[in-house]
Amino acid sequence: MTADHRFDAAMTRALELALRGPAHGVNPQVGAVILDRNLNIIAEGWHEGSGTPHAEVVALAQLAIIPDGATAVVTLEPCNHTGKTGPCAQALISAGISRVVYASSDAGQASANGAETLRTAGVEVIGGVMAAEADHQNRVWLTATKQGHPFVTLKWATSLDGRAAATDGTSQWISGPESRADSHLRRSQVDAILVGTGTVLADDPTLTARKPDGSLYPHQPLRVVIGDRDLPATAKMFNSDAETLALKTRDLNQVLLQLRDHGVKHVWVEGGPQVASQFVAANLVNEFVIYQAPMLLGGTRTALGDIGVASMPQAKHLSVASVSQLGSDLLIIANPATSPAANPEEGNN
Ligand SMILES: NC(=O)c1ccc[n+]([C@@H]2O[C@H](COP(=O)([O-])OP(=O)(O)OC[C@H]3O[C@@H](n4cnc5c(N)ncnc54)[C@H](OP(=O)(O)O)[C@@H]3O)[C@@H](O)[C@H]2O)c1
Numbered sequence: 001m002t003a004d005h006r007f008d009a010a011m012t013r014a015l016e017l018a019l020r021g022p023a024h025g026v027n028p029q030v031g032a033v034i035l036d037r038n039l040n041i042i043a044e045g046w047h048e049g050s051g052t053p054h055a056e057v058v059a060l061a062q063l064a065i066i067p068d069g070a071t072a073v074v075t076l077e078p079c080n081h082t083g084k085t086g087p088c089a090q091a092l093i094s095a096g097i098s099r100v101v102y103a104s105s106d107a108g109q110a111s112a113n114g115a116e117t118l119r120t121a122g123v124e125v126i127g128g129v130m131a132a133e134a135d136h137q138n139r140v141w142l143t144a145t146k147q148g149h150p151f152v153t154l155k156w157a158t159s160l161d162g163r164a165a166a167t168d169g170t171s172q173w174i175s176g177p178e179s180r181a182d183s184h185l186r187r188s189q190v191d192a193i194l195v196g197t198g199t200v201l202a203d204d205p206t207l208t209a210r211k212p213d214g215s216l217y218p219h220q221p222l223r224v225v226i227g228d229r230d231l232p233a234t235a236k237m238f239n240s241d242a243e244t245l246a247l248k249t250r251d252l253n254q255v256l257l258q259l260r261d262h263g264v265k266h267v268w269v270e271g272g273p274q275v276a277s278q279f280v281a282a283n284l285v286n287e288f289v290i291y292q293a294p295m296l297l298g299g300t301r302t303a304l305g306d307i308g309v310a311s312m313p314q315a316k317h318l319s320v321a322s323v324s325q326l327g328s329d330l331l332i333i334a335n336p337a338t339s340p341a342a343n344p345e346e347g348n349n
Pocket residue numbers: 155156157158163164165169170171172174195196197198199200202203226227228229230249250251252270271272273274275276278
C-alpha cells in the first residue's frame with residue numbers, strides 16, 4: 001500500500017506551530033490546522049500550556065463557521081478526557097469536523113482513545129501521519145507519561161579525554177561560552193535541575209537559567225539537591241532567583257517520584273560524577289547531553305565512575321542523535337540504544 005502523503009504539508013505546519021508553546025510544564029507541545037475540503041489551511045492553533053485551551057480548540061475558535069468537509073490536522077491524537085479543559089474529541093465532533101488527521105498517539109491513560117470516540121461519532125480518522133517526527137518533537141512528554149516519572153536528561157562537560165574536573169577538583173570552566181549559552185538555554189526549557197550535595201559544596205553553583213548577558217530567562221526550573229549532608233543556608237542555590245528543593249535521600253527512584261509529584265516532567269541532571277554514575281547505573285537516563293572541550297586533563301576525575309560495567313559485554317550502548325560544534329567544543333546528544341527517545345532519522349548505531 002502506498003503511504004498517504006496528502007496531509008504532510010499541513011502536518012509540517014502543525015509541527016511548526018506546536019513549537020510556539022512552552023517546552024517546559026506538564027503538558028505536551030501540540031499544534032493544529034484546519035483545512036477546507038480542498039485541503040487549504042483556513043485556521044491554525046497551538047497549545048500554550050497547562051490550563052489553556054488545546055491546539056485544536058484554539059484553531060476551531062478562529063472560524064465563525066466550520067465549512068462542510070473540513071479536516072483537522074493535529075500533531076497529537078485529540079484527547080478524550082475532561083481535565084482543566086474539555087475533551088477535544090468532543091469539541092471536534094460538536095464543531096462538525098468531517099475528518100481528523102493526527103500524528104502521535106496519546107500516551108496518557110486518562111486522555112487516550114480520542115480516535116475511537118471520533119470514529120464512533122462517524123468522523124473519518126487517519127492516525128500516524130508523520131508520527132516519527134511528532135514522536136521525536138514530543139519525546140519528553142511521551143516518554144515521561146509512559147514511564148510514570150520525569151524524563152531524565154544527564155548533562156556533563158568534559159575534556160576530550162573525558163575528565164569532568166582537573167586533579168585539584170577545579171572544573172570551571174571546562175566548556176567555552178557557546179556551550180555554556182547552549183546549556184543555559186536548555187536549562188530554561190526543563191522543569192527541574194538536579195545535582196548532588198558534592199557539587200554544591202565544591203562549586204556553590206546558582207543553578208539558574210541565564211542568558212549570555214547574565215539576566216534570568218523568564219522560566220526558572222526548580223533547583224533540586226540530593227544527599228544527606230547539610231548545606232550552608234548561604235549556598236547560592238538557595239537564593240531567591242528560583243525555588244529550591246533539598247531531598248535528603250540517595251534513592252533515585254524515590255527522587256523521581258517526588259519530582260513527578262511536584263509536577264516535574266523533565267529533569268536535567270547536572271552531576272556531579274557520583275550522582276551521574278548512579279543515574280546511569282540504574283538505567284534511568286533517557287538522554288545524554290555531552291559537551292567536550294578540546295583540552296586534555298588526564299587524572300582520575302572522569303565524568304562517570306562505577307556504573308556497574310566490569311566487562312565489554314556489559315557496556316551501556318548509546319545511539320548518537322546528533323553531533324555539532326559549539327565554538328571550539330563538541331556537543332553530542334545521545335540516547336540509550338534501545339530508547340524510544342532516540343532520533344528517528346538515526347536508527348541504532
Ligand atoms: N564537569 C561537569 O560537568 C561537572 C558537573 C558537576 C560537578 N562537577 C565536579 O564534580 C565534583 C563533585 O563531584 P561529586 O561526585 O562529589 O558530586 P555529586 O555527585 O554532585 O555529589 C555526590 C553526593 O551526592 C549525594 N547523593 C545523593 N544521592 C546519591 C546517589 N544515589 N548516589 C551517589 N550520591 C548521591 C551524596 O551526598 P551525601 O554524602 O550528602 O549523602 C554524594 O556524596 C566537583 O569537583 C565538581 O566541580 C563537574
